[in-house]
Amino acid sequence: MKLVDIETVEPGQILGKTIFSSNGTVLLSTGVQLTVYMISTLKRIGVTTIYIDNPMYRDISHDEMLSEDTKRAVIHQMSEMFGSLRSGKSFSSKAIGQTIDDLLDDVLKNQNILIHLSDIRTADNAMFLHAMNVCMISSLLGLNMGLNMIQLKELAIGALLHDIGKLGAPEVQEGRMHHAWRGFDLLKNKREYSLLIAHVAFQHHETINGTGVPRGLAGEDIHIYAKITAVANVYDNMIYNSVDGMPLLPHEACERLNAMSGTLLDHEVLVHFMRIVSIYPNGISVKLTNRQTGVVVGQHRGLPGRPIIRVIDKEDDEAVSYREIDLAQHPTIFIESVLS
Known part of the structure; x- marks a missing residue:
């Protein structure tokens, strides 16, 4: 899943993370297909960002401290x-x-x-x-x-x-x-x-x-x-x-x-x-100093500022190719900015 601004969410996209109500019940469950009404309601109740299920990042680990x-x-x-x-x-x-x-x-x-x-x-x-x-x-x-x-x-x-x-x-x-x-x-x-x-x-x-x-x-x-x-x-x-x-x-x-x-x-x-603390959490989009953009997909405990970044090299109707840059192994590449 990938963290995105609520303003960029489109109907038909799949919610990647459960949203809870104020009494602990589930407001929207992981895997629900978002509708215009759902998106409008989320904006109305103050939601600014949500996680969207994206096939390109479905394998990203999002281990939670609490169940x-x-x-x-x-x-x-x-x-x-x-x-x-x-x-x-x-x-x-x-x-x-x-x-x-x-x-x-x-x-x-x-x-x-x-x-x-x-x-x-x-x-x-x-x-x-x-x-x-x-x-x-x-x-x-x-x-x-x-x-x-x-x-x-x-x-x-x-x-x-x-x-x-x-x-x-x-x-x-x-x-x-x-x-x-x-x-x-x-x-x-x-x-x-x-x-x-x-x-x-x-x-x-x-x-x-x-x-x-x-x-x-x-x-x-x-x-x-x-x-x-x-x-x-x-x-x-x-x-x-x-x-x-x-x-x-x-x-x-x-x-x-x-x-x-x-x-x-x-x-x-x-x-x-x-x-x-995870300084650059999994799922956020970043721009690197080598001018490439990607999504954080992995962490190193003890090296919170040097995560693993998945960079998309090619994406079209036929195929998607990507590679991962482990910043712990590339000391000259840094995260320049966070995009989402």
């Missing part, structure tokens, strides 16, 4: 939790815990897969997918940084619930009205949870140099769980909703993260993050 069952469960559980809180009820810590167990099982099983955030967001599912991605990235970071299973579960729950204070929060958030305070106040009263889980919500907007909110903590005063969650949170926000109002591509987001190292974000956490 579709786990994704559905996480989104559904978040929807249930927010529904309970909106109605003034408590939420089930046991249900959240079981969902986290399933997510951690997937992360442990697939820990060698590079992170690429490819789930399609809509206006309705965006908050839940953000929470899921921050939880997944934080869990993999914690695993790579040597946290034990008890610590990983605390981190994962805190990361999943880091924005819980946003529910019902005013647009202007100051002092104890800031969603970090609200999240802390809500989670600290959950007896089933360690106080460290509440501190993830409390501290994930603090910065290493002390310019963060809500308390202006700095350096070692910020718990490692919050430092990890902060990196995951900033990255996911950049990919889907940059502070400039335009989403960034993975390599652009990584450049910005590196610029924040040691000032806004923790340097050690960022070092580990750069080892586990």
Whole structure:
């Protein structure tokens, strides 16, 4: 499959990746033939890019960190939790815990897969997918940084619930009205949870140099769980909703993260993050410095900036010929720009 702009999608093309609704059910399944109405609806609900099944790239590996069952469960559980809180009820810590167990099982099983955030967001599912991605990235970071299973579960729950204070929060958030305070106040009263889980919500907007909110903590005063969650949170926000109002591509987001190292974000956490992220994910189109264009079809763990590119040499009604350029084996060829 190949990632394309929604504006270029035509009726009759085949959807390459499932799109979830806000309650975890499937909105559109992989393999469905897109119609004019479907494309129009996707645009209306805020979808900007989708994966299209393309025979030329059908063999490209798109290994996912989380299974579709786990994704559905996480989104559904978040929807249930927010529904309970909106109605003034408590939420089930046991249900959240079981969902986290399933997510951690997937992360442990697939820990060698590079992170690429490819789930399609809509206006309705965006908050839940953000929470899921921050939880997944934080869990993999914690695993790579040597946290034990008890610590990983605390981190994962805190990361999943880091924005819980946003529910019902005013647009202007100051002092104890800031969603970090609200999240802390809500989670600290959950007896089933360690106080460290509440501190993830409390501290994930603090910065290493002390310019963060809500308390202006700095350096070692910020718990490692919050430092990890902060990196995951900033990255996911950049990919889907940059502070400039335009989403960034993975390599652009990584450049910005590196610029924040040691000032806004923790340097050690960022070092580990750069080892586990896919800077040029499979399926995106790129232009090389040798003036050829192609699609990323493979990765090298430890060399995220040197993927394998499939270049089409000839494409007509009779035949298609292509070759693959492994940038790890061609040190003089670089990716000049990303086309989609």
